[in-house]
Amino acid sequence: METDNKKVKARERIKDFAKSEFNSDFDALNDSERSVALLKFYVDEIHNKTRTEIDDEQFDLGLVDGAADLGIDFIHKDDQLVTIIQSKYRGVSTKSEDPKSIIHFKQTLNRLIEKNFQPNKKLKEYLNAIDFKNDQFRLIFITTAPLAGDAKIESETEPAYGNSIPDIAERVTYEYLDENQLNIQLRNALSIGSGISDDPFEISAYQSQTHGRQILEAQIDGRKQCVMAVEANQLINLHNKFRDRLFNLNIRNFIGNTDQNKKIGKTIKQDPSNFFFFNNGISCLSKGLDIDHKRGKVTVKGLQIINGAQTVKSLVLNKPNGSEIPVVLMRITSIDEHYSAEKTFIDSITRFNNSQNVVRISDFRSNDPVQVDIQDKFSKINLQDTTKKVIYLRKRTDEIKRNQEVVRFEEFCKALHSFLVDPVQFSSSTSYLFDDSDKGGYAKIFGDGTTPWDAISDEDFQIRAAIWWLSKNFEEKIKIDKKTEADNLKKNALQGKWLILYAARCLLDRNFSNGGDAIKKHYKSGWKMGEGAIGKWYQELYNQAKGSVIYLYLEAEKNKEKTGFLHRNWLRSNATAEQIKNYCQNAPIQALTIPPSKN
Numbered sequence: 001m002e003t004d005n006k007k008v009k010a011r012e013r014i015k016d017f018a019k020s021e022f023n024s025d026f027d028a029l030n031d032s033e034r035s036v037a038l039l040k041f042y043v044d045e046i047h048n049k050t051r052t053e054i055d056d057e058q059f060d061l062g063l064v065d066g067a068a069d070l071g072i073d074f075i076h077k078d079d080q081l082v083t084i085i086q087s088k089y090r091g092v093s094t095k096s097e098d099p100k101s102i103i104h105f106k107q108t109l110n111r112l113i114e115k116n117f118q119p120n121k122k123l124k125e126y127l128n129a130i131d132f133k134n135d136q137f138r139l140i141f142i143t144t145a146p147l148a149g150d151a152k153i154e155s156e157t158e159p160a161y162g163n164s165i166p167d168i169a170e171r172v173t174y175e176y177l178d179e180n181q182l183n184i185q186l187r188n189a190l191s192i193g194s195g196i197s198d199d200p201f202e203i204s205a206y207q208s209q210t211h212g213r214q215i216l217e218a219q220i221d222g223r224k225q226c227v228m229a230v231e232a233n234q235l236i237n238l239h240n241k242f243r244d245r246l247f248n249l250n251i252r253n254f255i256g257n258t259d260q261n262k263k264i265g266k267t268i269k270q271d272p273s274n275f276f277f278f279n280n281g282i283s284c285l286s287k288g289l290d291i292d293h294k295r296g297k298v299t300v301k302g303l304q305i306i307n308g309a310q311t312v313k314s315l316v317l318n319k320p321n322g323s324e325i326p327v328v329l330m331r332i333t334s335i336d337e338h339y340s341a342e343k344t345f346i347d348s349i350t351r352f353n354n355s356q357n358v359v360r361i362s363d364f365r366s367n368d369p370v371q372v373d374i375q376d377k378f379s380k381i382n383l384q385d386t387t388k389k390v391i392y393l394r395k396r397t398d399e400i401k402r403n404q405e406v407v408r409f410e411e412f413c414k415a416l417h418s419f420l421v422d423p424v425q426f427s428s429s430t431s432y433l434f435d436d437s438d439k440g441g442y443a444k445i446f447g448d449g450t451t452p453w454d455a456i457s458d459e460d461f462q463i464r465a466a467i468w469w470l471s472k473n474f475e476e477k478i479k480i481d482k483k484t485e486a487d488n489l490k491k492n493a494l495q496g497k498w499l500i501l502y503a504a505r506c507l508l509d510r511n512f513s514n515g516g517d518a519i520k521k522h523y524k525s526g527w528k529m530g531e532g533a534i535g536k537w538y539q540e541l542y543n544q545a546k547g548s549v550i551y552l553y554l555e556a557e558k559n560k561e562k563t564g565f566l567h568r569n570w571l572r573s574n575a576t577a578e579q580i581k582n583y584c585q586n587a588p589i590q591a592l593t594i595p596p597s598k599n
Contacts, residue, residue, distance in 0.1 A: 008190060010041075010182035011092075011144055017041045023483075034089035036065060039073055042087065042142055042182070049189040050244065052078055052430050053410045056475070057497045061126075061568055068120035070111045071104050075126050078430050080135045084108060090145035097143045097178065099150035105141045106159035109172065113164055125568040129428065132165055137172045147178040188243045198287060198301045205296040206231055206327050213296020224289045224334040226298055229276060232268075232315045232326040238303070239316050247309045264314040272326040281329025282308025289334035300332060365434045366394040366409060370446050373455045378407055378465065383526050407468055414498065415471035416445040416464055419505045420516070423498035427572045463516035465523035470538065471501055473529045477542055493553035494546070496571045499580060503545035506584035511592045521597055532599030537592075544589055552579050 015026040018037040021044075022029070029037060043054050054062070054076055065073040074085040086105050088097065111117050113132055118124075147155050155176040161168050177185065205213035206229035216227040239246060267275050286300035305312060311328065320326055335345065365371065371394050378392040388405045392412070400406060413433055417426050421444050426433040436442040438450040445464075447453050456464075478494055485491040494500075508515030527534040529542065556565045556576075570576050 008183065008187050010186045011179060013045065013186065014038055014041045014089075014144075017045065031089065032065070035073065035087045036063070038089045038142060038144065039063075039065075039085060039087040042085070042140075042177075043074070046182075046185050046189045050185075053408075054078075054083075055411060055414065056479075057495055060495045061122075061571070064120060064123040064126065066120055066122075068118060069123055070117055070119050071108050072123060075123065077126075077129055077135070077428060079428075080131070081138060082130055082135050083138045083140070085140045085142065088141075088143040088145070090143055094145040096148040097145040097151040099154045101143075102141065102147075102151050102154040102176070105139070106154070106157075106174070108139060109137065109168065110159075110162060113168070114162055122567070125566045128566070128569070132168070135171070137168075138175070139172065140175045140177065142177045142182065144179045144182070146180070147176055191243070191245060200288075200290075200299050200301040202297045202299050203230060203234060203330070203332075205229060205298070207296070215291055215293055215296060215298065217291050217293070224291075225332065226289060226291055227329070227331045228298070229327045230330045232275070232320060232328055235282070235312050235328060235330075236316050236319060239312055246303065246305050246312070248304060264311060265318040268315060268318040268320060268326055272320055272324040275326035276329060279311055279328065280308075281331065282311055284308075284330065284332045285335050286332050287335060289332060298332065303332075365436065365442060368436075368446075368452065370453045370456055371409070374461060374464075377456070377458075377461045381465070381524050383524065411471075412464075412468055413441075413445060415467055415501065417441050418498040418501045419467045419471070420445055422574070422577045423496075423502040424572055424574050424577050427498075459520070462520040462523035465525070466519040466521075467516065469522065469525035469527070470504065470519060473527070473538060474501055474504070474542055474545075477529050478546075481546070489554055489557055490550050492567055493550045495567075496549055496553070499549050499571065499576065500542075500545045502577060503548045503580050503584055504541055506581050507541060507544055507548070507589070507592065510585050510589075512594075518595055521595065527599065533596040534599050537595055541592060544592070545584075548580060548583055548587070548589070552576070552583055 014037060018024070018026045018029065018034075018041070021040060022033070022037060026034065026037065040059065043059060048054060058076060059074070062074045062076040064075055071086060072084055073087050074083075076083045086101075086108075088101060090097065112119075112127065112130075119127060141155070155174075158169070159174075205215050207213050214228065218225045218227075264279065267278050271278075283306050284300075285304045285306055287302040288300070290299035292299070315326065315328075371392075375392040375394055378390045381390045383390065383405060388403055390407060391400065391404045392407045392409070393400065394409050410430075410433075414426060417423070417433060421441065426441055431440075433441045436447075436452050443450055443452045446456070453460075475497060478497055478500065482491055482494050485494065505515040508518045512518035522534060527538065529535050530539040553570065556563060556570055559565070
């Protein structure tokens with residue numbers, strides 16, 4: 001797989017992606033459409049494989065490209081991290097990106113903060129949700145042209161900010177991705193689940209002038225562990241060889257604190273001799289651990305960095321080029337030859353080594369016993385009328401094989417929360433969805449409302465599996481309707497995918513008392529919208545749910561002068577969810593028939 005990934009080129013993949021995503025040959029798209037295709041490709045194929053997922057609804061809401069976009073193609077906020085992207089698709093004949101484009105991009109935040117420019121309607125609505133005094137910002141400039149000459153110089157120069165928010169620079173990171181960097185990131189995303197080779201390799205302890213290479217060895221409850229200092233170049237070389245596969249077991253390997261990363265980089269460049277004292281170091285697991293005290297070397301295999309990904313990546317981004325090489329504290333713990341045999345220990349040590357991190361993402365929950373139980377139950381489903389097996393993808397690093405029907409963890413959780421609880425609370429906060437306290441959403445969909453389950457009953461699983469197939473079929477139908485709907489207002493309403501799913505729940509409750517119980521008989525799926533008795537029944541449910549959301553959306557837009565209607569706010573308002581519930585319970589809507597058991 002690694003060899004094949006080295007041959008992957010982003011430009012070729014973008015063309016294939018555009019054909020499947022936009023149902024059009026890439027060459028038939030205009031320049032603006034090609035840039036959107038590049039943007040969507042980056043989000044789906046790179047960002048979503050390496051960071052907190054941006055689903056199709058969030059992408060549509062964040063796509064602000066057009067007149068008065070202030071140099072922003074896409075904007076997205078999750079918790080307190082705001083991601084801003086500008087994409088430029090350039091032909092193969094373009095020798096270098098225009099440096100003026102880089103300069104303009106670097107002034108994006110100034111344009112937003114100083115408010116001297118009028119943003120378009122979609123961007124203006126999104127800006128209402130941003131807290132410029134506290135949020136962190138990740139700005140990404142993507143181009144298929146090389147970054148060379150003046151463009152490269154500009155990309156390496158920090159922008160200047162006004163005085164209105166003095167500390168804004170400490171909360172901002174910039175990334176500039178040209179075709180070469182896109183290739184690297186794409187190959188990294190494709191290979192991330194493969195792990196690293198079990199071939200043994202050596203790591204040398206730092207050579208002190210007075211004490212040589214020292215390694216502290218400990219054996220606790222039969223488990224070998226060592227602690228040593230290592231030169232940063234060894235870690236940089238490891239990353240260059242294995243890239244993010246080093247962090248497959250790291251539950252937060254892609255989420256970093258912007259300000260903290262900048263401080264790490266500053267120490268590497270300005271005070272490398274004290275890096276060892278200022279940094280907490282890294283923690284690793286290894287399948288076996290052979291310590292040679294005489295040579296000052298440790299032999300490891302299948303190495304995994306479970307804490308310290310940000311330290312390693314900061315070293316890579318700020319490569320030491322002087323005579324002083326930073327030294328890093330490294331702890332390695334041996335585990336069984338097979339990671340799966342020590343799953344409980346690995347889950348615990350990984351979680352506790354990352355407990356200082358504030359932001360909680362889905363990977364914190366992916367190892368929970370109830371998730372393993374759900375994965376097992378999904379694996380036993382044989383889809384009707386197909387040879388596909390079902391795989392519940394708890395982690396983005398789990399392997400996907402051919403001929404598998406994939407149930408993705410984050411999307412599964414959103415569907416469950418939309419149907420069982422509401423479609424709004426998680427819309428701008430991934431951390432809420434995976435918060436297992438009584439204030440979070442996790443126990444509401446995988447527990448009794450306050451405490452998560454250790455395992456899931458057959459009945460509760462069947463309800464949730466049925467919700468997933470319902471959501472999946474609804475999503476596919478919404479995509480088709482978006483392309484064929486001529487009325488722009490109705491098309492805008494279709495961006496409320498989770499609202500439509502919630503409306504379906506409300507309609508099922510109205511007709512059958514409990515919406516989940518009404519559809520659980522279809523937990524093995526195999527049905528397709530509009531086909532057979534089951535598919536035709538769900539088609540009617542979809543039509544009623546979609547019609548309800550569109551009707552309420554049009555009513556709100558029609559009365560916008562009184563209500564202050566804003567598209568994005570309406571899709572994410574608790575009041576909207578309440579309106580949907582009341583309408584589906586009381587409006588004169590034709591009663592649904594009893595769901596059929598067979599096609």
